[in-house]
Amino acid sequence: MKTYTYTKNVETMARAGKVIPSGVYGHLGPAEGCMIPSSAYPFFVERAKGSEMWDVDGNRFIDFMCGYGPNVTGYCDPDVDGAALEQIKKGNCTSIPSHIMVDFAELLTATVKKDWAFFCKNGGDVTTFAVMIARYYTGKKKIIFVNNYYHGVAPWTQKPDSPGTIWEDCCNALYVDWNDIEGLKKIIAENKDDIACFISTPYMHGNFVDNELPAEGYWQAVRKLCTDNGIILIVDDIRAGFRLSLEGSDNYFGFEADLICFCKALANGYNVSALCGKEFLKGAAGTVPYTGSYWMSAVPFAAGIANINKLKANDACAHFKAMGERLSAGLMKTANELNVPLIISGPPALFYMRIADKNNNFLIHQEWIAECVRRGVFITNHHNHFMNLSMTPELIDETVTICSEAMKITVDNHPEIFK
Numbered sequence: 001m002k003t004y005t006y007t008k009n010v011e012t013m014a015r016a017g018k019v020i021p022s023g024v025y026g027h028l029g030p031a032e033g034c035m036i037p038s039s040a041y042p043f044f045v046e047r048a049k050g051s052e053m054w055d056v057d058g059n060r061f062i063d064f065m066c067g068y069g070p071n072v073t074g075y076c077d078p079d080v081d082g083a084a085l086e087q088i089k090k091g092n093c094t095s096i097p098s099h100i101m102v103d104f105a106e107l108l109t110a111t112v113k114k115d116w117a118f119f120c121k122n123g124g125d126v127t128t129f130a131v132m133i134a135r136y137y138t139g140k141k142k143i144i145f146v147n148n149y150y151h152g153v154a155p156w157t158q159k160p161d162s163p164g165t166i167w168e169d170c171c172n173a174l175y176v177d178w179n180d181i182e183g184l185k186k187i188i189a190e191n192k193d194d195i196a197c198f199i200s201t202p203y204m205h206g207n208f209v210d211n212e213l214p215a216e217g218y219w220q221a222v223r224k225l226c227t228d229n230g231i232i233l234i235v236d237d238i239r240a241g242f243r244l245s246l247e248g249s250d251n252y253f254g255f256e257a258d259l260i261c262f263c264k265a266l267a268n269g270y271n272v273s274a275l276c277g278k279e280f281l282k283g284a285a286g287t288v289p290y291t292g293s294y295w296m297s298a299v300p301f302a303a304g305i306a307n308i309n310k311l312k313a314n315d316a317c318a319h320f321k322a323m324g325e326r327l328s329a330g331l332m333k334t335a336n337e338l339n340v341p342l343i344i345s346g347p348p349a350l351f352y353m354r355i356a357d358k359n360n361n362f363l364i365h366q367e368w369i370a371e372c373v374r375r376g377v378f379i380t381n382h383h384n385h386f387m388n389l390s391m392t393p394e395l396i397d398e399t400v401t402i403c404s405e406a407m408k409i410t411v412d413n414h415p416e417i418f419k
């Protein structure tokens, strides 16, 4: 199987490094150290369609990162792009919002079973707003986080040792482990009059670690503790939203969040996020000052309406699950044949995987992923992956073939481990 070369990618990165800090900053580039070795990865895309993308060297990839989530209906989906193009002709960023903002809010609140929707741009905008609302409504300051969390890059989400963050940004943070109800009870007892909110993703999809689903009764117990202690329950559904259930992941796991944050899969890549909430917090949401130059732009609303309607019409979450299960089964079959300790965790629609190593050596896993990428499967070594509506059984089977060859090569390269 041919492996890729990246001449133009490297040239473009050299140009980027001169005019853009880190060349490609954040998790979409090699700057955070997650593309190891970086020589295996493309840096710049030329075009994308459905579940595939082509980089600037013309290399074709089957893409399981989906833009780290937004690609949910398929790149360049004709229905979503068509709705956006129609709206472009009517106007986008206007002096008063388009009436379709109301259409989108009605569709979204009915879909996720909440009473109101407030639109922003990024995931971090809505997690930040949720915490501000909780603090305003309760008059309290502390935030309970679940270890391994990621809720964006705003100062309140950071640790004091993070560059650019100061202690005062983090001094109201409390930390509990995932699925640890006893730990949560203890934290609440110790900080009884100070806690504004508990914020968590619907299941533990931290990076670099096996993902964990909620234990039986976990969310129901969290819900009760929050209700009993006047703590606002915020679900960060930015990554998992619309991939487990179109009704929101709180409903999927059988409980009700007070505030729920959506972003990535909301509009198939068009730039909109949403905070949805219960009636009792609507007044607070309307009182806390919060807005932005582009937050009421109409094109993403049009795209979001088309996107949600298409996901509904195609029973999208069942498709994501079926495709994820097919891929997991294929990869596990190869791993078992080669005696490789592959662990696949999390829901199939957002599977996480890693080659386990008794010495906690991450290098073999990185090497396997790099061999997959060099052969045309775009996956990462530290993050969950994503299914989208345009994914097909044929593409899954091709992926299994490529990843199996890459696994065999990795095994052959390491007789000291895989005897």
Ligand SMILES: Cc1ncc(COP(=O)(O)O)c(C=O)c1O
Binding pocket: 068, 121, 122, 123, 124, 125, 127, 150, 151, 152, 153, 201, 236, 237, 238, 239, 263
């Ligand atoms: C769970 C979760 N919360 C919040 C965010 C932040 O979203 P954004 O990068 O759009 O600000 C992300 C982004 O990856 C996320 O996965």
